[in-house]
Amino acid sequence: MERNLKRMATMQRMQVTGLELFYKKGYYNTSIDDILKSLSLSKGAFYYHFESKEGFFISIIQNLIQQKVYSMLIEPIEGQENPLNIIADCYENALETAEHNELDYGFLLSNFITEFNGRNAEIMRYLKDILSLWEINLISTLQKGKTDGYINRHVDCEAVATYLISSYMGIRTLMVEGNCKLLRYKYIQQLKGYFKTLSEKQLA
Amino acid sequence: MERNLKRMATMQRMQVTGLELFYKKGYYNTSIDDILKSLSLSKGAFYYHFESKEGFFISIIQNLIQQKVYSMLIEPIEGQENPLNIIADCYENALETAEHNELDYGFLLSNFITEFNGRNAEIMRYLKDILSLWEINLISTLQKGKTDGYINRHVDCEAVATYLISSYMGIRTLMVEGNCKLLRYKYIQQLKGYFKTLSEKQLA
DNA sequence: ATATTTACAAACTCATCAGTTTGTTTTCTA
């Protein structure tokens, strides 16, 4: 019993450190040795727990990235109030987190999609699945917003979801350089302006 | 005289093929040998013309990427008409190009910024400069739109420029997977809706 | 025509990396 716990602990240590380094230096530019060195572990330990570098990364997607995207970007959006307000708050919150250099999992997703596109179809599948999950949830939240009278009935919810995800990824790419705080402010300001066009009671 | 011409031709062949492969497989995941093999050239040829892989890539930025971003995304925006319409057309045009898998240099920029962020400060500087050029041009075009009475005077042009660049990068990231044509349609549709909030004569 | 520079080719160096093998210690089990 105790053994299984230790096993899980070691695996998770590797995954957490692995994700950190993959994020900082990129997957292809990070060696297994880099990860092991920063943990004072050996190759033997790694290949005892994981079958390959690719398998290791897939386990990171499933155990860390997917969960975090869900808890930071998907789950907070569900609610009874005006979805446009909730989404704006959620985005602002996520971008503020990103500002303090903590891991932003929405950005991670976009980062890795960029890195693996055309290079590893297997890993791309897993990443795209998370993206789809996010998209589907946005769409249904927006549609509920229609039913509840917050969003104009002529709005194309799928298009809005696409636009929301793309602009989020884009602003995060921009935030890697320059004044994050200012960028976040500008972005949220424009986002809210955009949301007004979707609102049921459009301003005159 | 003839010699210099040959020199330039060879260098350009390397740069064009290099960019193509760097784009497809990523910088760190593409070896000099990959490029040389597809050109039937040798290491000697490469290191005769370029001092290093990094120097080679910087020359690609300066000779190919910068020029193309300018000619595809910056220069077409200058004009006397309503800048919002021109920008929408320019974006639609660029996204249509991207759909047919031709090189989209705006996307290239965002791609490489993602890849080099935190990994190569030198190259990042060059990439960020191009981004700034784009941004500055967008801002001044939008401001001219104010003067000419196309854009509402309360609009924050810098914020709009940020929003425009970020959403473009984001939508291109999304377009690497799934239905490009549909994505483009949705995106342009929402963009135009957003533009209405910036317009001088707001719809009732 | 000869000497020299240019524009490469080919083979090599040295570091790194994913994955293997073998050996050792710790922990659980019977």
Next chain:
DNA sequence: TAGAAAACAAACTGATGAGTTTGTAAATAT
């Protein structure tokens, strides 16, 4: 408490990659 399985460590393998060295044919200069 012996033995077996688990959880590693350490050294190795084979491939690849950036950059170097050496050699050579053709173009150019003198």
